[in-house]
Amino acid sequence: MRKWMIVSLFFGFTLSSWAQESEPSEFVVISKAPKQARVAIPVFRVRAQAEDAFQLTEELSSLLVKDLEKSGLYSFIPRNSYLRMEPISEEIEDWQAWNLIGAQVLIRGELNELVPGQFRLTIKLFDIPSQKLAVGKNYSGPKASLNRMIHRFADEAILWLTDKRGPFEARIAFVSNRTGRKEIYFADTDGRNVFQLTNTKKLNLSPCWLSGNMLYYTGYDQGNPDLYLLDLSGKKSLISSHPGLNISPAVGPGGKKIAMAMETPGNNLDIYIMNPDGTKPQRVTTHPGADLEPTWSPDGYHIAFVSDRTGSPQIYWIDLSKGSEGEGNYPLRLTYYGNYNTSPAWSPDGRFIAYSRRIDNQFDLFLIDLKAEEGRSEIQLTNTPYNEEEPAWSPDSRMLVYSANPAGNYDIFMISIYKKEPIRITDWSSDETQPSWSLNLFEEGG
């Protein structure tokens, strides 16, 4: 009996590993970019006294290249194929030279140090076919704000190309157990300038941005999982501290309402919506199963959420315009495959609901395409031997940030819906999880 088992296991293993090798890709392209441009970006010019000024401009040029490449909307032409780096004169570009290498867009920048420590960054975007200056910006500020200027310009370049602003001048909040306890952190969209927001040495989970500089999270400060609103200046307000769990905060469109999961007396977890300050809670779900992880539709009339009312967690949605769950208003089930579907995230443009499905003890990301022609259809975004979980959308609905553990520990990764190459955002050896992408800071006026 044993011998037979060993032999068949051996065959099964070789067959499956052979099958895996012929697997195409671990990630898929969700959508074809409606527009894409090939861009040439020579190294920015620099007029500064500082010794590291040249290195600084190289880094800034490279940061712009990375943002534009990440978006999936621009494709960078490597500098070694440029026929010339400099313009013919101050006002005249060698359009032919750029045309010859297939560039459609040219971006030039110049860094000036006005006084020691204060810089001006000038960036210009040229549309090569029409031979015109399309976007020109001047930014000034201290050295620490230079990265942010680059992110802002990347968003401008994307706005020009697609009529929709890019997502890079924003913050990514996440949970890390780097200190031994789970605390809330945030960083730039490229993972730099990490800042530790909480330091309670207790448990802190589920950050969700209300605006560019305020976020909700669940903290165990008082020995119970309570919902707090934290402002980047450090000011903390207690929003909900009902007995039991106060978890899964989700901010509605325009920040007018928030949703969360709380216990209804009788100890059943339900979805509630309320004002951003925690007042006027209204119960949404009434089923005795556990209902949690709400996510809002962009029109504010639907909430998708996780419920284990059939025995295992699945994703449902409910129409809020009909009031709470009850006669004539039943949640509609969205996921029918797999026995563990969680962490739904509705894209701000309403097109997709991203979520995480557990298949044989390992998580992958899926998307429900709500606008697909044949009705709702599903796309498996990741198909790796490790876990991808907790997806969150960029404010422009074109990128996802999520947590994954290819190296064993969890880190934050990012991917464009137009590409299939994930980008690593954090690289600590600890676990970084539950990312949240803030609104665009420029649009917020912050």
Add this chain to the structure above:
Amino acid sequence: MKRKSIWTVLVVFGLIFMVSCGKDAKKAIDEAQASIDRAKTAEADKYAPDEFQSAESLLSKARDQFEEREYKDAKANAISAKDQAELAYKRALERKGAEVSTEPRPEQEPSLAYNVPSLSEEGIAIEEQAKAVLKDINFDFDRYDLTELAKEILVKNAEWLKEHAEVKIIIEGHCDERGSEEYNLALGEKRAQSVRDYLVSLGISPARIKIISYGESMPLDPRSNEEAWAKNRRAHFAIQK
């Protein structure tokens, strides 16, 4: 001649038998008396009155039966009397020992096995005892219902809780690291609720119980394997301060 001898033999045997029975009974009675005397010196009449009185009445009965020549019964009762006397002696010593340590002993470690009435030591003693007695219970993967083993452990935990009615507990619900963070918070909460509901059904007042879920965030064993995961899927008892 033959019939007479058989009878003689029988009578002789009978006598010998009776005498030896009587001897055994006497021996048992003497031993019982000795045990009772010993128990008396240990103040068993004071510290284990029930057991002591029982021993005394059994011995008294045995003596009566001996007088009536009911040697077998006498022996049986005397043996029982001796057992009771020894039990009384043992219990008297235990209880006396507890009372003696009532006097404050600031230089010594607080006594863990006994209820030390002095204020600061008692709190620590109860918590230490609780940690040792109230065992964790484990759950199957993705489940929050109680296994048979879990119920057995909870029955024992409940017994201790009934003996220490002043103690209030917090039941923590935990999960292994697989699964989503949020759903694991909900699962941990359900695990804690299952335990609480069962304890309440065993007669523990719900006012003594608080619950909290930590989801997957506080594993007992940080490794990522079946053994660690099984340990981490647990409900843990903590004492409310």
